[in-house]
Amino acid sequence: MDLARREVTTTQEPPRRDPRESRRRWPLRGSAVRFGLIAVPAAFFAVFFAYPVAAIVARGLKDGGQWRFGRFGEVLGDPGIREVLWFTLWQAAASTALTLLIALPGAYVFARFDFPGKQLLRAVVTVPFVLPTVVVGSAFLALLGRGGLLDEAVGLRLDTTVWAILLAHVFFNYAVVVRTVGGLWAQLDPRQEEAARVLGAGRLAAFRRVTLPALAPAVAAAALMVFLFTFTSFGVIQILGGPYFATLEVEIYRQTADFLDLPAAAVLSLVQFAAVGGVLAVHAATVRRRETALRLVDPERTSRPPRGAGERALLAGVLVVVAILLVLPLAVLVERSFATPEGYGLGFYERLRSADGTFAVPPLEAVANSLSYAAVATAIALVVGGLAAAAVTRRAGRLVRGFDALLMLPLGTSAVTVGFGFVVALDEPPLDLRSAWILVPLAQALVGVPFVVRTMLPVLRAVDDRLREAAAVLGASPWRVWREVDFPLVRRALLVAAGFAFAVSLGEFGATVFIARADNPTLPVAVARLLGRAGEYNYGQAMALSTILMLVCAVALLLLERLRGDGSGEF
Amino acid sequence: MLTLTDVTVRFGDRTAVDGVSLAVAEHETVCVLGPSGSGKSTLLRAIAGLQTTDAGRISLAGRDLAGVPVHRRGVGLMFQDHQLFPQRDVAGNVGFGPRMHGVPREEAAARTAELLGLVGLPGAGRRAVATLSGGEQQRVALARALAPRPELLMLDEPLGQLDRSLRERLVVELRRLFRDLGTTVLAVTHDQGEAFALADRVVVMDAGRIAQTGTPVEVWQRPASAFVARFLGFTNVADATVHGAVADTPWGKVPVPADAAQGGRTVLIRPAGVRLTGVADGLPCHVEGRTFRGDHVLVLLRPDDAPPLEAACPLTEAPEPGTTVGAQFLAEHVSVLGA
Numbered sequence: 001m002d003l004a005r006r007e008v009t010t011t012q013e014p015p016r017r018d019p020r021e022s023r024r025r026w027p028l029r030g031s032a033v034r035f036g037l038i039a040v041p042a043a044f045f046a047v048f049f050a051y052p053v054a055a056i057v058a059r060g061l062k063d064g065g066q067w068r069f070g071r072f073g074e075v076l077g078d079p080g081i082r083e084v085l086w087f088t089l090w091q092a093a094a095s096t097a098l099t100l101l102i103a104l105p106g107a108y109v110f111a112r113f114d115f116p117g118k119q120l121l122r123a124v125v126t127v128p129f130v131l132p133t134v135v136v137g138s139a140f141l142a143l144l145g146r147g148g149l150l151d152e153a154v155g156l157r158l159d160t161t162v163w164a165i166l167l168a169h170v171f172f173n174y175a176v177v178v179r180t181v182g183g184l185w186a187q188l189d190p191r192q193e194e195a196a197r198v199l200g201a202g203r204l205a206a207f208r209r210v211t212l213p214a215l216a217p218a219v220a221a222a223a224l225m226v227f228l229f230t231f232t233s234f235g236v237i238q239i240l241g242g243p244y245f246a247t248l249e250v251e252i253y254r255q256t257a258d259f260l261d262l263p264a265a266a267v268l269s270l271v272q273f274a275a276v277g278g279v280l281a282v283h284a285a286t287v288r289r290r291e292t293a294l295r296l297v298d299p300e301r302t303s304r305p306p307r308g309a310g311e312r313a314l315l316a317g318v319l320v321v322v323a324i325l326l327v328l329p330l331a332v333l334v335e336r337s338f339a340t341p342e343g344y345g346l347g348f349y350e351r352l353r354s355a356d357g358t359f360a361v362p363p364l365e366a367v368a369n370s371l372s373y374a375a376v377a378t379a380i381a382l383v384v385g386g387l388a389a390a391a392v393t394r395r396a397g398r399l400v401r402g403f404d405a406l407l408m409l410p411l412g413t414s415a416v417t418v419g420f421g422f423v424v425a426l427d428e429p430p431l432d433l434r435s436a437w438i439l440v441p442l443a444q445a446l447v448g449v450p451f452v453v454r455t456m457l458p459v460l461r462a463v464d465d466r467l468r469e470a471a472a473v474l475g476a477s478p479w480r481v482w483r484e485v486d487f488p489l490v491r492r493a494l495l496v497a498a499g500f501a502f503a504v505s506l507g508e509f510g511a512t513v514f515i516a517r518a519d520n521p522t523l524p525v526a527v528a529r530l531l532g533r534a535g536e537y538n539y540g541q542a543m544a545l546s547t548i549l550m551l552v553c554a555v556a557l558l559l560l561e562r563l564r565g566d567g568s569g570e571f
Numbered sequence: 572m573l574t575l576t577d578v579t580v581r582f583g584d585r586t587a588v589d590g591v592s593l594a595v596a597e598h599e600t601v602c603v604l605g606p607s608g609s610g611k612s613t614l615l616r617a618i619a620g621l622q623t624t625d626a627g628r629i630s631l632a633g634r635d636l637a638g639v640p641v642h643r644r645g646v647g648l649m650f651q652d653h654q655l656f657p658q659r660d661v662a663g664n665v666g667f668g669p670r671m672h673g674v675p676r677e678e679a680a681a682r683t684a685e686l687l688g689l690v691g692l693p694g695a696g697r698r699a700v701a702t703l704s705g706g707e708q709q710r711v712a713l714a715r716a717l718a719p720r721p722e723l724l725m726l727d728e729p730l731g732q733l734d735r736s737l738r739e740r741l742v743v744e745l746r747r748l749f750r751d752l753g754t755t756v757l758a759v760t761h762d763q764g765e766a767f768a769l770a771d772r773v774v775v776m777d778a779g780r781i782a783q784t785g786t787p788v789e790v791w792q793r794p795a796s797a798f799v800a801r802f803l804g805f806t807n808v809a810d811a812t813v814h815g816a817v818a819d820t821p822w823g824k825v826p827v828p829a830d831a832a833q834g835g836r837t838v839l840i841r842p843a844g845v846r847l848t849g850v851a852d853g854l855p856c857h858v859e860g861r862t863f864r865g866d867h868v869l870v871l872l873r874p875d876d877a878p879p880l881e882a883a884c885p886l887t888e889a890p891e892p893g894t895t896v897g898a899q900f901l902a903e904h905v906s907v908l909g910a
Contacts, residue, residue: 466652467654469641469650471667472642473619473642473646473648474642474715474716476667476671478642485656488658489657
């Protein structure tokens with residue numbers, strides 16, 4: 001998300017070079033290396049993504065060896081399904097627009113202003129993003145739901161309205177915009193805008209002509225991410241949508257798990273797949289073209305304390321929004337976890353330590369499960385995503401660009417389909433992994449890989465090719481070039497990627513819910529199970545477990561910010 | 572030491588380097604001089620192995636470099652904009668090459684210190700490259716290129732981005748350094764002053780081909796073609812017909828040295844060979860402008876129906892712009908090219 005923060009490249013004007021020139025720079029040897037780099041991620045995706053998804057689709061659409069495409073018509077003709085499709089689309093669009101509207105001022109404030117506590121606040125706004133969707137759902141339930149804070153205070157309940165969903169989506173994705181757009185914004189050289197001003201452009205014109213075009217790719221990328229996340233939203237809607245609202249993803253889950261209607265689930269999976277593929281294709285076509293070499297500078301040089309009433313009001317406004325929209329739900333979540341029927345206390349937490357009817361094991365064990373699964377998933381995602389990013393950076397070709405887009409697909413594919421696909425497809429030798437613990441980290445890594453690639457790619461691309469050439473001329477083999485030139489420059493990005501991969505693995509719910517074994521639940525699965533049961537104690541325990549999950553994520557994130565801070569002397 | 576035979580590099584249907592043959596002897600400093608786009612940088616990249624060649628042979632110290640990857644070629648290349656590794660300090664940059672070649676740590680450190688001393692930056696090892704001035708960066712880049720003891724050191728516009736006075740000083744330093752170290756050097760530049768000050772031999776390139784090879788004095792005194800003469804900054808160049816000691820030019824009859832080649836030729840009149848007289852005594856010219864050149868003034872003249880002329884003229888005798896003067900030509904400053 002966040003590009004390496006300090007001066008990665010002082011992108012001097014790239015040498016005028018014939019595009020055809022670069023293609024032939026690395027002759028045969030290069031293609032062998034590239035093939036090697038691509039092979040691992042390609043195999044990973046083939047076995048753990050394409051194969052399970054294909055298996056589930058085949059199971060749904062094949063009957064006695066015959067493909068039944070007529071089912072598309074049957075399923076899509078159903079008015080209920082059509083309503084789901086429409087809702088999925090418009091809520092994603094509305095969530096994206098609302099998130100941009102609310103978060104872009106935040107991106108500006110974080111990029112250009114210095115104020116006390118900025119570092120901490122940056123971490124705070126990122127916490128929601130790495131929170132499991134289940135926790136986000138619970139937090140908003142605690143704020144807006146029955147017996148929630150608003151309900152108690154003014155008798156207002158939003159959990160049956162679409163507003164709860166939209167607000168939860170903004171909450172969840174605020175950081176995506178702030179980090180993607182703000183990260184770039186902070187590195188844009190203000191002198192560019194100053195140059196435009198000197199040339200006679202007004203404030204607004206300078207922004208519109210200089211800054212906005214430079215930001216556009218980042219805004220588009222952020223919007224795409226938010227759209228993808230909300231289009232495929234599962235946990236949030238599962239908890240806040242009740243019986244009224246369902247996205248495609250939720251509907252796939254219902255058809256699969258509740259009605260065992262595999263054909264319907266398969267059709268819906270394919271529809272979602274096609275929609276996501278379409279969005280990604282549009283993205284690839286529009287954004288890539290505008291990916292230009294920007295002159296990036298050290299963000300510390302671009303920010304300053306706010307000046308004048310207008311700027312201070314903007315800063316205050318952003319702080320208020322963060323407080324109400326991001327901090328309040330989390331605070332309420334924590335408060336509810338202590339509010340036992342006997343008054344404030346640790347009652348809910350204590351219950352987590354003992355096994356009862358809901359679980360075969362004490363829910364607290366889910367913490368250990370989640371941490372070890374997420375650690376393994378992170379390692380897998382780093383290897384697969386790192387290799388893929390390295391392969392994609394090496395040369396741009398049509399094949400490679402296609403691969404690049406392919407890497408994003410797991411983000412948009414129904415996690416439920418993947419999870420169920422794992423169960424269905426990976427049950428025969430030589431890949432009988434049904435009872436293997438590695439299944440869960442594998443599924444989680446699938447979601448982590450796109451984050452790793454997205455984080456690494458801009459930084460790898462920003463490494464000046466001539467630095468690599470300089471190293472090669474000085475006697476560094478291709479491997480040493482990577483080790484000595486690329487790696488030090490991307491180490492920070494690698495850490496950030498690791499953090500994101502860890503957080504999304506920790507919070508992964510849609511796929512894990514299918515494949516995590518009953519005696520080895522992860523935190524989100526345990527929370528969802530508790531929420532699914534009636535009774536004040538189950539609700540309270542869910543809040544307590546969510547609080548723990550939130551703390552784990554927050555600690556991981558803070559460690560990450562710490563690591564990045566320590567590394568700053570190196571860059 | 573370095574031998575190129577008919578080296579050709581094409582980018583699609585554009586030929587960047589066109590059948591170049593060139594030899595650089597041991598301890599020799601050769602400068603490839605040419606305007607941007609003449610293919611000189613591509614030539615360096617081809618020798619370094621950063622650019623595949625379409626035809627021809629490159630050999631270094633008797634070893635054919637075909638198929639040898641960049642890191643095993645044993646050449647040093649100093650990049651145009653230095654390309655210092657931003658995340659390493661000065662010593663980390665200079666010591667990079669020895670480290671890649673498996674030189675033990677202490678030895679590499681000693682080599683680094685020695686080179687930093689040589690380039691005039693003793694004790695700068697711990698400095699961050701971002702804190703270096705342009706000239707210092709240039710020195711560090713040079714030390715880094717020299718550190719692995721390359722058989723051939725190549726410099727791409729070595730002084731291109733530095734200011735004038737620094738450049739003039741560094742040229743002298745470089746020349747001394749290369750002589751002392753006995754380094755074999757192949758440099759490319761678009762600046763004739765730099766090339767002539769640095770090189771034992773100059774190679775002028777035009778559109779991927781070699782236009783002329785020779786010592787600086789040879790090239791300066793006898794440019795091989797109108798292109799070379801113009802590239803060296805001469806403007807008084809024109810087609811002419813030579814009969815005996817007289818050339819028939821657009822500026823009228825111009826005396827040429829007695830041994831000049833005969834027939835249809837290109838004639839170069841150095842500014843010093845244009846003497847200003849009264850209007851009646853020479854080619855009538857309108858004085859368009861003057862440029863001070865330190866010890867003399869360059870006067871831009873426009874004859875009635877001939878190309879403009881440049882004349883060098885003592886400071887005190889320069890005519891005012893707007894006046895009309897006559898121009899006479901001195902045979903000792905006139906060259907007949909291509910012979």
